[in-house]
Amino acid sequence: MTARSIVRVALVIFVVLMVQQTMMVALRIGGVHPDLLWLLPITAALADGPETGGIVGFWSGLVFDLVLPTPFGLSALVGCLLGYAVGALTAAVDPRTTWLKPVAALTGSVAADMLFAVLGAILGQPQMVQIDFVALFLMVSISSVVFVLPVSRLMRWALAGENNRHSLVPAETGSRIW
């Protein structure tokens, strides 16, 4: 894990947080707005595998948790699980496949929102399942497919260390090359 990668990932998380909280929240249609948070673990997992996906998901979720009114730690939990799951499920797929990013972004974001709402309700926030899920899924699906490429580019830049293709996880023989 290089210090440079950590700083770059932190910078990407900050940029995405700012874009989300200033521009995306203003794009409300049908009472819902795009949610870029889930794209961070998804793109990290696609770029460097499940462990990096889980780590980026945890930290990005934790940063978003600091400014969201939902339970503290919930985004971190869902982000971590999402990153790991996307990395594990796409491990056998050629990362150069064109459909991989949009499909992973769409399914991952929708699954993460569903998990987030259900866990929130279980943890004593029943209002989190009292929303228009059709509108939410439509908005999140479309926005995730649209924004996955720029976020993916940022994440690839962040995870490309000085020795190129370094990640948050120590390199070792047989580690995934992206």
Add this chain to the structure above:
Amino acid sequence: MARSRRSRRTLTVIVLVVVSLSLISLDLNGRTHSLTSGIKSVANDIYSPLRQGVEDIINPIGNFFAGAFNYGAVQSENEQLQRQIGQLRATQAEKGFEQNQLRELTQLESLPFLNSLPTVTAQTQDQYSSNFTATITLDKGRADGVDVGYPVVGAGGLVGQVIQSFHHTSVVRLITDGQFKVGVVFGPGNKYAAIVDGQGPGSDLTADLVSPGTPLRRGQTMYTSGLQAAAFPPGIPVATVSSFHTPSGASQISITVEPSANLNQLAYVDVVQWVPNA
């Protein structure tokens, strides 16, 4: 080698999941909530000016393009607003006398209303930051006298309640949020009581616990009840009845209500510095 790598991956994720769950339990536990609240407070004090700075850069650019693309609509809207301002000035002048009378009557009757309660006027910084909650963020916090539990009112009536208070910002749960509940009274002499429930962002509210046969009419206003230990002072307009019916065999009327406050116009709100009586 591959197995050890998989084990390490799994272990890392398990550790992070355990940390996340610990943070959630700290946040939800009443005794340790102040810890996570304190962390959030510090983070918000750092984050708010940064966010404001980014908005100050982005907004003029956005407004420029919006203005350029919608010049005709903006001009027409401007003319319409000018007309409305003129009409409102005329109406205000006519109503000045009546308002003075009403104020005097209110004082005479010692009606518990906001006139007698201290308020803090706050500007809305952020609306609906999450898709899962109906909340707004205000630019006033503990340092400005805004604390958790304080009611928030806007044009027309009750807007919500402060649920998080940081040093210079606070978060308000709107009355449309699914977790919002408020005791109300309505009808002749305000002798009928109900509970108004938020049903989530974008959905109408409901009024529950009204037994069949209770006189109701569309447009009827419901006010905060202010019963002992109520979370809100009495007499704040909460919602107006938009529809109602009694399903056969039901033990209560099914009532749909609309917020009295205009929740689309929340640029400025008043936080009422009111603490429930023990």
